[in-house]
Amino acid sequence: MAELGPRVTVAVGKDSTGKAIYSYMLKKHADFFKFPGVQNKIVTRKNKKGKPVAIRGAIGQGHIKVPTGKKSKKGAKRYYQMPMPAGMTIAKIGEFLKTASKNKPDSFVTEDGVTYPINTK
Secondary structure, eight states: OOOOOEEOOOEEEOOSOOEEEEEEEEEHHHHHHHOOOOOEOEEEEEEETTTTEEESSTTTTTTEEEEEEEEESSSSSSEEEEEEHHHTTTTHHHHHTTTTTTSSSSSSTTTOEEEEEEOOO
């Protein structure tokens, strides 16, 4: 498997109990969109027995594709694939992507191929 580069933990929202939800994404993707709340450290929580457990975010949960605004050599749209944790709805994903302070995306594509616009009014 190819090495894709370093990863960072990004807070993408909150769950129903108010705890932060994290995504463990590539650093170059987080830097490209300049998401707030980027952390280089591993976030930990305590389990039921009180032992700290690393929260790796969205590994194995699902992903979205976000257009970069760049085009490939053949003119096709380029996308960055980002992991999204379980519990992230379409509305929550849109709210998270609105927080990008650079290269703001105007839409995203879900795993099943449906494109959703992001209202950045």
